[in-house]
Amino acid sequence: MPFDASPQRAPYRRPRLDIRDLHVVLAIAGARSTAKAATALHLSQSAVSRALLSTEDKLGARLFERTVRGLAPTLAGQRLIDAAGPFLAQLADLETIVATSTDQTVHVRLVCECYTAYRWLPSALAKLRPNLPSLDVTLAVDHTNAPVAALLSGDADIALLTTTPVRGRLNEEPLFSDEIVFVAGASHPLATRSTITPADLRESVLITSATTPPAEAQWFYTRVFGRRIPKLRFLRFPLTEAIMDAARAGMGIAIMSEWIASSYLSSGDLVIKRLKNGPLLRPWRIAFRPEFAVPAGRLAQALGGSAPRVYVP
Numbered sequence: 001m002p003f004d005a006s007p008q009r010a011p012y013r014r015p016r017l018d019i020r021d022l023h024v025v026l027a028i029a030g031a032r033s034t035a036k037a038a039t040a041l042h043l044s045q046s047a048v049s050r051a052l053l054s055t056e057d058k059l060g061a062r063l064f065e066r067t068v069r070g071l072a073p074t075l076a077g078q079r080l081i082d083a084a085g086p087f088l089a090q091l092a093d094l095e096t097i098v099a100t101s102t103d104q105t106v107h108v109r110l111v112c113e114c115y116t117a118y119r120w121l122p123s124a125l126a127k128l129r130p131n132l133p134s135l136d137v138t139l140a141v142d143h144t145n146a147p148v149a150a151l152l153s154g155d156a157d158i159a160l161l162t163t164t165p166v167r168g169r170l171n172e173e174p175l176f177s178d179e180i181v182f183v184a185g186a187s188h189p190l191a192t193r194s195t196i197t198p199a200d201l202r203e204s205v206l207i208t209s210a211t212t213p214p215a216e217a218q219w220f221y222t223r224v225f226g227r228r229i230p231k232l233r234f235l236r237f238p239l240t241e242a243i244m245d246a247a248r249a250g251m252g253i254a255i256m257s258e259w260i261a262s263s264y265l266s267s268g269d270l271v272i273k274r275l276k277n278g279p280l281l282r283p284w285r286i287a288f289r290p291e292f293a294v295p296a297g298r299l300a301q302a303l304g305g306s307a308p309r310v311y312v313p
Contacts, residue, residue: 016058019091022084024051025063026304027174029081031283032070040174040283069278089301104134106295111140111147111156113164113213116178116257117284118144121160128302135295145213151289158288158296160303163215172287173296176304180220180280182273183247183254183261190253195276202230205252207243210236220255223280244270257282 027037027048034052038045056063063077073081112118118141125137143150150156152168166172182201184191190200201224221229235252237243244264247254253273254261264270274280286303288296 017055019088020051021055021058022080022088023173024048025055025077025080026084028052028064028071029073029077030174030177030281032072032281034071036283037174040285085301085304089298105136106134107136107138108157108292108295108299109138109140109155110158110160110299111143111150112160113144113147113162114160114216114257115144115209115211116259117160119259124303132298132302135298137299145211148287151287154289157292158286158299161285161287162282163213163219166285166287169290170287171290171293171296172285173300175284175286175300177281177283179258179274180282181256181258181261182275183244183256183264183270184273185248185250186269186271188247188250188253190273191271193273196253196273197276198224201253202232205233205235207235207237207246207252207254209240209243210238219282220280224275 024037024041027040028034031037031040034048035045038048041048043051052063059076059080061076062074063080064071065074066072110121112121118139122139140150140156143156147156147159147161148164148166148170151159151166151170160175161172182196190196190204193200233252235246237246240256240260243254243256246252248269261272265272286296286300
């Protein structure tokens with residue numbers, strides 16, 4: 001019998017989980033509720049709940065538990081969440097390798113709906129460049145005020161969105177969440193509180209950006225105050241430094257992304273507060289034209305673990 005010196009392939013073991021299971025788990029982890037995950041996934045809440053139960057049944061382990069702040073991952077759930085991102089990134093890389101030659105560079109124009117993302121995105125892209133050698137990303141900052149329109153007109157290829165809905169032939173996927181926090185001067189009456197309430201905000205002057213998109217403002221009102229939006233007092237400034245200095249001077253409470261707030265805390269004259277009923281999480285999505293699905297997938301998996309988390313309660 002002749003000797004076969006050819007390498008032997010390891011036996012293939014079919015996994016119990018599929019890609020849809022991972023997307024559902026990651027969406028729930030980012031949104032902390034099946035209802036919000038359903039919105040991000042464009043599914044019904046019951047479909048997301050059934051998908052979660054099916055995933056837990058496949059693994060024989062509970063992945064989330066209910067807390068006062070929403071659904072929180074169990075130890076098993078956190079292990080799956082930590083591994084899912086790199087796994088999906090590898091799968092996206094495999095798709096790219098198969099779909100394109102290794103020496104072909106894909107050029108994409110990326111725009112963000114919220115200017116706060118530009119505070120960390122350029123550095124994140126620079127760090128990710130060795131892992132994305134065939135992806136050349138240019139920031140289309142000029143289209144920040146109308147990112148979806150830029151996608152539809154062909155002036156941008158991929159967008160990071162918060163509240164603006166997509167339309168037309170565009171695709172989208174959930175990405176991650178950042179936290180909207182409240183910043184007060186150390187001498188402000190609310191500075192000694194462990195948390196603040198919507199009633200506290202109704203009685204305070206709110207300091208915010210003069211360029212906040214209407215859709216994002218509406219999201220904030222609804223999430224904090226519900227359907228009945230009270231009469232609120234605002235101070236609006238075009239520059240972040242002016243917003244923070246007004247808060248430092250005790251002129252009101254600044255509304256700010258966690259990405260921005262941290263860099264202003266070192267002197268001790270500003271403090272961060274969050275709502276009593278839990279963190280105010282703002283979901284981000286990645287939207288793209290269909291022909292950019294592969295680079296958008298690679299970029300999404302890379303950025304998912306790169307968004308800064310500067311405020312630790």
